[in-house]
Amino acid sequence: MIEIAGVSLALGGSRILDNVSLTVPKGGVTALVGPNGAGKSSLLSLIARLRPLQSGRITVDGLPVDTTPSRQLARIMAILRQDPGVASRLRVAELVGFGRFPHNRGRLTAKDREIVAASLEQFDLSDLALRFIDTLSGGQRQRALVAMTFCQGTDYILLDEPLNSLDMFHARNLMRTLRRIADEHGKTVLIVLHDINHAASYADRIVAMKDGAVIASGETGDIIRPDILESIFGFSMRVENIAGRLTVLHHA
């Protein structure tokens, strides 16, 4: 369980988050949605202790993120931010292998190698394993970063718009994989999504943010409703049930 209580954040005089309180239950996929500048990425950074907490309290599995040793947190929580700016000329397999660092401090065991190989296979990277990452396309590199995050093998996985630059095939593959590890292994996934239909199709719960505050939160079916979507995004859109799936027609 991720518990956020009374968290505010101000950067350079402007208020990014305003007294946010939120509970993300253990297990399942929770999507974080909202317009640009709502504070989604900032909230994710605070949960993942990438930014110092200014006020309020955040715990993951009961561990306060601001006082628990970073190494200990790295074994229960993995984070992938947008465009982390990896500057190193590593091979894909080496990069993915660093996902095991919190567990082995750099010495890959036979089990680590198995996990790395499985992760490469999962994200369709086996053929690229020996390529240098600076020779990959944007989408291939994004998949390598996702594979590294998965390799960390944590109970909590935080992803900030991981579908950016992925093609349809690999975007679907990633969302289905997230669904599967949540269902079969009880993992907790917190994911910032741009496309509301990805959230509607794959998430158990949706948290909507706007102007630095949580304005709606609940089961996917309770959030994917025209009135609530309009209050989040500022325009009206139709919601249809197509072949058993809620679908938002936001282009109309």
Place this chain on the structure above:
Amino acid sequence: MTAGSLGSQNFAYQAIGAATLLALFVASLFVGVGELAIGSLASDPEALRLIMISRLPRTLAALLAGSALAIAGLVMQTLARNRFVEPSTAGTAQSAALGILVVTLVWPDASLGWKAAGAAVTALAGTSVFLMLAHRLPPTQPFLVPLFGLVYGGVIGAVAIFAAWHLDLLQYLEVWMTGEFSGILRGRYELLWVAGALVVLAWWTADRLTMLSLGRDVSIGLGLNYAGMLRLGLVIVSAITALAVVVVGTIPFVGLVAPNIVSRFAGENLRHTLPWVAGGGAALVLACDIIGRLIRFPYEVPVGTILGVVGAVLFLFLLLGRNRNG
């Protein structure tokens, strides 16, 4: 994956690399003004004395300084997140020279060790300021960082020259600014073993250094003590540079050329590439020192001058090749 074939290939490369270093080592022992034939070692005690007092220390100094400066360049590139900076062009070496000047001024009889300590302190300060400013430059303009480094190093160097000129210490400064090994004798180079130890320390922390180049967010996400690792890197760069400047003077381009060549062929997983960078730097400096001894025989050209030419050519070649490969 073809791990097996890669392994045997690696072994072949390792054998070639080790053989090259060994050949340079032997050559360095027998190249110089003093007559020395390999056969005379067993019979002539004077020949053995020449080796033990002059040639061996000189050769070891070149190996230690070369490998350590290459590693200092590598670590500095990791800290600055830019492939085109190194201590001698971005203010570290100039700060170290300024530090020795200050120590010489306030304590003229200071030992080499104390001078190195003073140089390390100013090098640390100078490099910290450089990195702080470099991190503010837009990452979309990778050539701004080395250009800024050149200007920054130039300014500090100018301050040192101005101060030395006022205090009539210009000849001293010249010694620290130009790297050469002709003055190295037994008892005059041993501080460089500390630089060698720092290379071992860098190798020991290789995985964590690699993670620094994955960026702050990824490093912290994987549980690395990011700030602590940055500080350790700074200490390694500053201490190695200070030791090299105090003992042999400034040797340019090693820290730029060796890491860039290795990165081109073997990538930047430092656990695997760090020995290559160290070995490459050692071979480069030793080879340039041998050239410097031969080119105007029996006179010597300082290794810093030779490397200024050889290193610049190699570096231009790397830059142009990089553009051609996209």
